[in-house]
Amino acid sequence: MRPGGTVGYSLVDRRLWFTPSVSLRSNLAYELVLGDWVRGIDGSTPRTFVPSVFVTGNTDEGRPPSPPDPSFDDDVAPVLERRCGYCHGETRPYAGLALWPVERLDEAAARASVEWIGWRVLAPGSPERSYLLYKVTGAPGLVGERMPPRDPLSRDEAAALERWIALGASR
Numbered sequence: 001m002r003p004g005g006t007v008g009y010s011l012v013d014r015r016l017w018f019t020p021s022v023s024l025r026s027n028l029a030y031e032l033v034l035g036d037w038v039r040g041i042d043g044s045t046p047r048t049f050v051p052s053v054f055v056t057g058n059t060d061e062g063r064p065p066s067p068p069d070p071s072f073d074d075d076v077a078p079v080l081e082r083r084c085g086y087c088h089g090e091t092r093p094y095a096g097l098a099l100w101p102v103e104r105l106d107e108a109a110a111r112a113s114v115e116w117i118g119w120r121v122l123a124p125g126s127p128e129r130s131y132l133l134y135k136v137t138g139a140p141g142l143v144g145e146r147m148p149p150r151d152p153l154s155r156d157e158a159a160a161l162e163r164w165i166a167l168g169a170s171r
């Protein structure tokens with residue numbers, strides 16, 4: 001069986017996941033194979049892939065709970081204020097990009113990146129299309145420095161930004 005479904009992707013955790021649109025059968029072994037359409041953002045193909053097999057169980061008891069969605073006020077705004085705001089604030093922001101105060105985020109979301117031509121800085125709903133997330137996770141081939149310069153975000157701070165963008169970047 002080859003079920004259809006959706007693919008999710010986290011830049012922060014470098015993880016790809018597939019959610020089948022149909023329920024898998026219980027107590028059955030499935031093999032996971034990487035399709036030949038998988039490409040890096042520069043068009044490269046995967047260098048190695050170790051096929052893997054998993055076996056479904058009987059019930060969904062014991063499945064770990066999903067982490068709660070980040071709260072804009074508690075998890076996202078403080079990161080933007082403390083970790084980005086003093087360089088990307090209201091007056092003369094670096095790269096012309098203001099991320100603080102929060103009223104400036106609409107402008108950031110409407111803006112094209114000055115460093116990666118053809119990319120948006122913030123694409124609500126699509127973290128993998130948001131240059132900002134490449135800047136904070138330090139993707140290879142980045143223009144300029146990883147953000148914030150010389151003081152990278154913690155995994156939790158970056159994950160809150162990623163999830164917030166995935167959920168539509170609203171405030």
Ligand code: HEC
Nearest residue numbers: 083084087094095097113114115116132135144145147148
């Ligand atoms: C110490 C100052 C400083 C801090 C703090 C800082 N930045 Fe930057 N940022 C810069 C500078 C300088 C540039 C332009 C040069 C470069 O990219 O290295 C830049 C460029 C950028 C760009 C590229 C803009 C474009 O149009 O392509 C993004 C996106 C960005 N920063 C996001 C962030 C985020 C998100 C944070 C907080 C997590 C942050 N920055 C924190 C100084 C800073």
